[in-house]
Amino acid sequence: MSWxxxxxxxxxxxxxxxxxxxxxxxxxxxxxxxxIAGILLSQIIYWHLPDHEGQPRLRIEREGYKWLAKKRDDWWKECRITPKQFDTAIKLLESKNLIVTALYKFANSPTKHIRIDWENFLELLNLVVQTPSLAPEHIKTQVASGSDEKVNCRKGENGISEKVKFQLPKR
Incomplete structure (x- = not known):
């Protein structure tokens, strides 16, 4: 009998x-x-928060910043994100300049280190919180060049020219 x-x-x-x-x-x-990217961002933010005693959770300091070091396989145990989902989500968060990543050694092996880009994150968070009716596909973010760029395409705006013809080899 089941418990x-x-x-x-x-x-x-x-x-x-x-x-x-x-x-x-x-x-x-x-x-x-x-x-998935929202869950990953939430967990990254969790690690940047102090623990219940007010002490920092992050202990790795490089280039004047505190970093989170976690292997892509470790996210499953924490928040049920697969390695493939992690790869996709981390790229999305990087493309929106919400986080910064770097490859450093951790526990004697190369590991992706992650930190929040506070300026960009807080700017976008303020926009979202102050405009709750704003749909995610209309949110703009600052890109590295400093210009505004749409992160998501609207319906019919997939970034692929309609004049391009795809030819697939016959089997």
């Missing part, structure tokens, strides 16, 4: 369980509406 044998045992377990991931909706919005 969750009926509705009452399930409800008791559910109400006492701490197996949760807390994600603010605004982080998903800042990530352009991408749920």
């Amino acid at each position: 969750l044998s009926d509705q009452n045992s399930f409800l008791a377990w559910e109400s006492s369980s701490r197996d949760t991931i807390e994600v603010k909706r605004c982080y998903v919005d800042v990530a352009g509406g991408d749920l």
Whole structure:
């Protein structure tokens, strides 16, 4: 017989369980509406927050910044993001200049280190929080060149010229 044998045992377990991931909706919005990228951003922010005793969670300091070092496989245990999902989400967060990444050695192997780009993150977060009706596809972000660029394309604006013809080899 299962330990969750009926509705009452399930409800008791559910109400006492701490197996949760807390994600603010605004982080998903800042990530352009991408749920996985929003979850990853939320976890990156978690690691930048002080612990329950007020001490910093981040201990790695390089180039004057505190960095988070985590292998792509480690995200599954923390927030159920697969390595492939991590690769896609981290690229999206980098493309929006919300985070900065660098490859450094950690535990004797090359590991992607991550830190928040506070200026860009806070600018975009302020925009999202102050304009709650703003749809993620209309959010603009500062790119490295300093110009505004749409991160997501509207319907029909996929960035591919309609004049291009694709020819696939026949099998």
